[in-house]
Amino acid sequence: xxxxxxxxxxxxxxxxxxxxxxxxxxxxxxxxxxxxxxxxxxxxxxxxxxxxxxxxxxxxxxxxxxxxxxxxxxxxxxxxxxxxxxxxxxxxxxxxxxxxxxxxxxxxxxxxxxxxxxxxxxxxxxxxxxxxxxxxxxxxxxxxxxxxxxxxxxxxxxxxxxxxxxxxxxxxxxxxxxxxxxxxxxxxxxxxxxxxxxxxxxxxxxxxxxxxxxxxxxx
Amino acid sequence: xxxxxxxxxxxxxxxxxxxxxxxxxxxxxxxxxxxxxxxxxxxxxxxxxxxxxxxxxxxxxxxxxxxxxxxxxxxxxxxxxxxxxxxxxxxxxxxxxxxxxxxxxxxxxxxxxxxxxxxxxxxxxxxxxxxxxxxxxxxxxxxxxxxxxxxxxxxxxxxxxxxxxxxxxxxxxxxxxxxxxxxxxxxxxxxxxxxxxxxxxxxxxxxxxxxxxxxxxxx
DNA sequence: TTGTGGATAGTGACAAAGTCACAGACATCC
DNA sequence: GGATGTCTGTGACTTTGTCACTATCCACAA
Numbered sequence: 001x002x003x004x005x006x007x008x009x010x011x012x013x014x015x016x017x018x019x020x021x022x023x024x025x026x027x028x029x030x031x032x033x034x035x036x037x038x039x040x041x042x043x044x045x046x047x048x049x050x051x052x053x054x055x056x057x058x059x060x061x062x063x064x065x066x067x068x069x070x071x072x073x074x075x076x077x078x079x080x081x082x083x084x085x086x087x088x089x090x091x092x093x094x095x096x097x098x099x100x101x102x103x104x105x106x107x108x109x110x111x112x113x114x115x116x117x118x119x120x121x122x123x124x125x126x127x128x129x130x131x132x133x134x135x136x137x138x139x140x141x142x143x144x145x146x147x148x149x150x151x152x153x154x155x156x157x158x159x160x161x162x163x164x165x166x167x168x169x170x171x172x173x174x175x176x177x178x179x180x181x182x183x184x185x186x187x188x189x190x191x192x193x194x195x196x197x198x199x200x201x202x203x204x205x206x207x208x209x210x211x212x213x214x215x216x217x218x219x
Numbered sequence: 220x221x222x223x224x225x226x227x228x229x230x231x232x233x234x235x236x237x238x239x240x241x242x243x244x245x246x247x248x249x250x251x252x253x254x255x256x257x258x259x260x261x262x263x264x265x266x267x268x269x270x271x272x273x274x275x276x277x278x279x280x281x282x283x284x285x286x287x288x289x290x291x292x293x294x295x296x297x298x299x300x301x302x303x304x305x306x307x308x309x310x311x312x313x314x315x316x317x318x319x320x321x322x323x324x325x326x327x328x329x330x331x332x333x334x335x336x337x338x339x340x341x342x343x344x345x346x347x348x349x350x351x352x353x354x355x356x357x358x359x360x361x362x363x364x365x366x367x368x369x370x371x372x373x374x375x376x377x378x379x380x381x382x383x384x385x386x387x388x389x390x391x392x393x394x395x396x397x398x399x400x401x402x403x404x405x406x407x408x409x410x411x412x413x414x415x416x417x418x419x420x421x422x423x424x425x426x427x428x429x430x431x432x433x434x435x436x437x438x
Numbered sequence: 439t440t441g442t443g444g445a446t447a448g449t450g451a452c453a454a455a456g457t458c459a460c461a462g463a464c465a466t467c468c
Numbered sequence: 469g470g471a472t473g474t475c476t477g478t479g480a481c482t483t484t485g486t487c488a489c490t491a492t493c494c495a496c497a498a
Contacts, residue, residue, distance in 0.1 A: 079352075
């Protein structure tokens with residue numbers, strides 16, 4: 001079996017002949033953190049499977065505001081790349097590595113060929129695709145209907161993840177939520193006033209997880 | 220050839236055996252305007268091709284705010300249905316007919332079988348899928364980065380479409396844009412003050428298309 | 439140790455958008 | 469006409485975003 005295939009359980013049962021072809025036609029790449037993989041409007045001509053590290057997909061407005069749409073992690077395919085290959089359209093957002101990233105690159109031809117010939121690959125592609133799309137619907141719902149303090153509380157809980165201190169700047173949080181830095185500062189200050197956390201430069205110390213959780217809960 | 224296939228140019232070349240199967244296994248349905256086709260959380264067990272009329276796909280917040288995500292028109296497939304069939308997950312939004320709608324319903328089994336056996340059908344499904352996804356990215360961008368007056372101007376231009384009067388309520392516009400009725404009223408009043416339009420109950424008379432277009436343009 | 443420059447954060451004033459609680463206006467239908 | 473329901477208008481207030489600064493922190497060099 002191809003060494004890297006164990007990162008993708010859904011592909012482990014890939015047909016033998018297909019595996020042979022992959023071995024011959026794909027290549028492993030490595031990017032440093034902060035590398036721009038693709039940007040809005042760029043054409044797409046390869047398929048991408050991430051082995052390690054994370055890629056952040058985000059949109060930037062002409063005025064410089066940003067929002068993180070989703071992340072691609074180990075064992076995942078790049079949905080945008082999939083879409084762009086399927087529709088032969090340019091990228092509608094940008095992708096940046098958040099850490100060193102190892103990935104497998106497939107030529108466009110192999111992608112289309114596999115789509116035509118391998119039921120297992122098809123299942124893999126469209127499963128991932130569908131799930132990501134459902135995430136996008138959830139994102140729209142959040143952005144349109146949910147108050148910023150609630151969204152910030154959710155993000156803090158997500159980032160803290162049993163650790164007590166979160167290391168990130170207000171600007172990073174603003175980008176995550178598609179908001180403005182000043183607004184994050186204000187809201188964090190409000191949280192601090194309530195004793196829920198303590199702010200420090202470049203980090204946040206969580207003091208009252210239950211309170212955050214209560215605000216974050218949909219009820 | 221199956222009578223309804225001419226609505227779907229991309230499927231007209233569908234394999235002969237496939238057409239035979241469709242004829243035997245699909246059925247044409249008709250819904251009145253305002254019929255709820257599916258709602259958030261509902262399971263999905265059929266594929267859907269629209270022959271005539273329009274289906275509106277939207278999300279509703281617990282507080283009652285709404286946003287229209289996209290519409291399905293003649294010759295189009297329902298992307299949500301596609302996603303839900305592919306991932307076997309429940310619907311993440313709701314669908315309502317905006318007019319009487321005629322559609323072809325495929326059983327789930329046939330959908331999956333065609334996906335496995337017909338390259339032409341696959342191409343059709345994933346092309347539509349990809350394009351709709353790109354629309355969703357554009358929607359997120361609009362909602363997060365674009366001022367409401369600009370979005371309203373765009374929507375008015377889209378609805379006027381060379382007619383001079385638009386027949387719709389402020390509530391409808393609010394739902395289209397994921398905003399609140401009062402905000403639409405206020406913004407329309409501002410537009411009227413500038414002489415761009417004239418308001419009437421349930422309708423809007425467009426007076427200065429170029430001015431609206433100027434506000435609507437991305438520059 | 440001190441300085442200093444870039445990254446972070448804080449703040450006040452204001453604008454834009456959403457919420458709430460009403461009050462009118464309009465359009466039908468009897 | 470009046471009654472009823474839909475649609476619109478409005479003021480007061482909250483939340484969020486924008487702008488223009490200032491203040492602080494922190495790493496590294498002098």
